[in-house]
Each structure stands twice: as structure tokens, then as C-alpha cells.
Amino acid sequence: DIVMTQSPDSLAVSLGERATINCKSSQSLLYRSNSKNYLAWYQQKPGQPPKLLIYWASTRESGVPDRFSGSGSETDFSLTISSLQAEDVAVYYCQQHYGIPLSFGGGTKVEIK
Amino acid sequence: EVQLVESGGGLVQPGGSLRLSCEVSGFTFSSYWMHWVRQAPGKGLVWVSRIDSDGSTTNYADSVKGRFTISRDNAKNTLYLQMNSLRAEDTAVYYCVRPFTGTNAFDMWGQGTMVTVSS
Numbered sequence: 001d002i003v004m005t006q007s008p009d010s011l012a013v014s015l016g017e018r019a020t021i022n023c024k025s026s027q028s029l030l031y032r033s034n035s036k037n038y039l040a041w042y043q044q045k046p047g048q049p050p051k052l053l054i055y056w057a058s059t060r061e062s063g064v065p066d067r068f069s070g071s072g073s074e075t076d077f078s079l080t081i082s083s084l085q086a087e088d089v090a091v092y093y094c095q096q097h098y099g100i101p102l103s104f105g106g107g108t109k110v111e112i113k
Numbered sequence: 114e115v116q117l118v119e120s121g122g123g124l125v126q127p128g129g130s131l132r133l134s135c136e137v138s139g140f141t142f143s144s145y146w147m148h149w150v151r152q153a154p155g156k157g158l159v160w161v162s163r164i165d166s167d168g169s170t171t172n173y174a175d176s177v178k179g180r181f182t183i184s185r186d187n188a189k190n191t192l193y194l195q196m197n198s199l200r201a202e203d204t205a206v207y208y209c210v211r212p213f214t215g216t217n218a219f220d221m222w223g224q225g226t227m228v229t230v231s232s
């Protein structure tokens with residue numbers, strides 16, 4: 001089974017500053033046949049279900065602001081919020097969508113400093 | 114508009130059973146694999162189970178294998194999760210989720226239904 005490890009557990013960033021969340025998988029998420037990394041990022045606000053932000057490591061879901069970007073390959077990935085806005089306060093999860101059982105990271109709570 | 118509406122949650126004693134339902138609308142249900150994901154109070158997301166588009170193939174997390182059964186009725190646009198031999202650690206919000214086409218990343222989520230296992 002693939003284990004997903006996120007860091008840090010929480011992050012306090014000033015409005016307008018950059019926030020970066022890291023995610024490491026216990027095995028490569030790169031499908032050689034199509035050169036895609038099967039890694040997704042979600043945002044979850046209190047009392048709401050998660051919202052898909054990014055899939056295939058760096059493809060933004062439709063409607064997601066371009067201040068959100070994903071990068072990385074194989075086992076090391078990151079989500080960057082280039083200029084933190086008040087509405088970005090949430091918990092962020094990475095998920096490998098490479099194989100069954102699917103698995104999520106433990107989450108990173110992003111707050112305003 | 115795509116909608117996934119879960120129901121059937123509630124309070125159940127350890128060892129008891131519960132059946133969750135997820136009624137969907139706004140997309141061709143019979144064309145999609147579907148999944149259940151759960152979230153214990155204050156905790157992270159955990160994948161539970163999936164079923165293919167015609168119900169012939171299912172997969173489960175080890176933690177629920179042999180106790181939970183996923184099924185679907187494409188005529189009723191409804192996904193189910195039959196949960197037996199429930200334990201305290203099954204207490205969670207259960208989400209019905211739809212994967213983005215060609216992936217197992219989830220682009221559509223229901224609001225969730227709360228299951229509490231307690232005596």
C-alpha cells in the first residue's frame with residue numbers, strides 16, 4: 001500500500017505571502033506509459049466536503065484560481081499558494097490516485113499569520 | 114447540476130448494521146465508477162471502497178473488508194454501502210464521491226452522512 005506523508009502539519013502565512021505544502025509518497029506515482037504523476041490536491045473548509053484543486057500533480061481543476069499550483073514528480077510533490085488570500089484558510093490534503101487502495105496524506109492546516 | 118446526496122447515517126451500537134445510500138443526479142451515473150470516502154471527527158480522509166460502472170467489480174480498504182459491501186442500482190441512480198459488524202472506529206462522516214474521468218481523483222463529493230457507533 002502507498003503511504004502519503006504531508007508536511008508541515010500546520011502553516012501560518014501572512015496575507016499575500018506564499019504558502020508551500022509538501023507531500024511525499026512511499027512509492028513512485030509516475031505512470032511511465034503516459035508520463036503522468038497520479039497525485040491530487042484537495043482543499044477542505046470547516047463543515048464542507050473536500051474540493052478538488054489539482055490532479056495529475058499539476059493540472060488545475062476548472063475554476064480553481066491560478067494562485068494554486070502543483071509541482072513535483074515520482075515521490076515528492078508540493079502545492080503552492082502564490083499569494084495567500086483570506087478565503088484560502090483551510091486544510092489541504094494530497095491523495096495518490098495511482099493505485100488501490102487509494103490513500104490520502106494526513107492534511108496541512110493553513111492559517112493567516 | 115451534479116448532485117450527490119447521502120442518507121442513512123445515524124447512531125448504532127457496536128456490532129450493529131447500517132445501510133447508507135447516495136442518490137445522484139446531473140450526470141450519467143451508469144457510466145462512472147463510484148467510491149465511498151470517510152472522515153472521522155477531527156481527522157483526515159480515508160478511502161473506503163469503490164465499485165465499477167455496472168457493479169461487477171468492487172474493492173475495499175483492509176479495515177472494512179468482509180464487513181462492508183458496496184453496491185449500486187443504476188436504474189435508481191443510487192449507490193449503497195451496507196455496513197455490518199460496526200465498530201467504534203467506524204464512526205465518521207461518509208462521503209459518496211465521483212472520480213474525475215480517467216482518474217481516481219474525486220471531482221464531485223456529497224455533503225456526507227454521519228455514522229456514530231456507540232453504546
